[in-house]
Amino acid sequence: MLRLMHVHAHPDDESSKGAASTARYVAEGVDVHVATCTGGERGSILNPNMDRPDVLANIAEIRRQEMDAAREILGIKQDWLGWVDSGFPEGDPKPPLPEGCFALMDVEEAAEPLVRLVREFKPHVMTTYDENGGYPHPDHIMCHKVAVHAFEAAGDPDRYPDSGEPWQPLKLYYHHSFHYARFKALNDEMLRRGLESPYEERLRDWKPDPVHAARVTTRVECADWFAVRDRALIAHATQIDPEGFWFAVPLEVHQQVWPTEDYELARSLVETDLPEDDLFAGVRELADGAGDPDHLEDAARPGTMGA
Numbered sequence: 001m002l003r004l005m006h007v008h009a010h011p012d013d014e015s016s017k018g019a020a021s022t023a024r025y026v027a028e029g030v031d032v033h034v035a036t037c038t039g040g041e042r043g044s045i046l047n048p049n050m051d052r053p054d055v056l057a058n059i060a061e062i063r064r065q066e067m068d069a070a071r072e073i074l075g076i077k078q079d080w081l082g083w084v085d086s087g088f089p090e091g092d093p094k095p096p097l098p099e100g101c102f103a104l105m106d107v108e109e110a111a112e113p114l115v116r117l118v119r120e121f122k123p124h125v126m127t128t129y130d131e132n133g134g135y136p137h138p139d140h141i142m143c144h145k146v147a148v149h150a151f152e153a154a155g156d157p158d159r160y161p162d163s164g165e166p167w168q169p170l171k172l173y174y175h176h177s178f179h180y181a182r183f184k185a186l187n188d189e190m191l192r193r194g195l196e197s198p199y200e201e202r203l204r205d206w207k208p209d210p211v212h213a214a215r216v217t218t219r220v221e222c223a224d225w226f227a228v229r230d231r232a233l234i235a236h237a238t239q240i241d242p243e244g245f246w247f248a249v250p251l252e253v254h255q256q257v258w259p260t261e262d263y264e265l266a267r268s269l270v271e272t273d274l275p276e277d278d279l280f281a282g283v284r285e286l287a288d289g290a291g292d293p294d295h296l297e298d299a300a301r302p303g304t305m306g307a
């Protein structure tokens with residue numbers, strides 16, 4: 001009866017960040033819901049085989065179909081917040097963000113449909129990106145703001161009073177998959193096997209960052225679900241080149257060298273010991289210890305957890 005909600009910026013982010021841990025939790029009977037902030041309308045076509053005028057002309061619809069396929073593969077529920085992709089501004093100086101896009105919205109307004117979804121789905125745990133977005137796409141940074149805002153507001157009966165019954169999620173995590181130690185380990189194993197590493201050039205200018213590395217609190221073992229993650233990613237055919245960077249390292253190298261997906265516990269309303277190996281650490285115990293399915297629901301009501 002455990003519920004997990006991931007908040008992502010674009011269709012494909014749910015498959016490139018945390019997808020194997022998602023598949024593991026689904027296999028274990030956890031109800032997983034993805035909230036996708038934007039439709040990905042301004043995403044570039046990153047797969048040469050899909051870079052065709054007919055695809056470009058229907059990109060919004062095609063990305064919805066890709067999301068449908070990924071949703072089936074991962075076994076999740078998924079909803080769109082309905083906001084418009086801001087695009088990744090490139091150039092020097094960078095062009096201004098397009099009018100009406102997600103990243104330019106007022107956070108209070110942009111978070112409303114998410115607050116509504118949190119109150120409907122009642123997740124015990126939520127995930128999103130850190131304050132830097134994981135990488136500096138304006139929609140990822142906005143996604144962080146909106147998810148934190150919703151985590152804080154959803155349990156408060158005085159906020160968004162017309163958007164459903166209050167529900168307070170118990171833990172909030174940030175994804176941390178793109179960190180130095182992981183890429184270094186993958187790189188070293190590729191070289192040890194006499195294979196070409198796709199990360200060598202990237203690592204040359206990438207200095208270890210112990211402060212950033214120390215932010216990882218929680219490593220979820222999920223190597224058995226890496227193949228599911230890969231299938232979900234490939235379903236986003238306009239965004240992923242099956243011959244490209246993402247798939248340059250064999251599956252068994254990933255499984256051997258870095259069998260986890262990594263998270264930072266950003267907020268917790270339950271007791272837990274760090275480091276963790278489970279997003280539901282502290283939440284599960286609450287459910288098991290009580291022996292009463294209603295107990296967990298009670299714990300997440302406002303006022304009982306000091307939220």
Ligand SMILES: [Zn+2]
Binds near residue numbers: 140
């Ligand atoms: Zn994205």
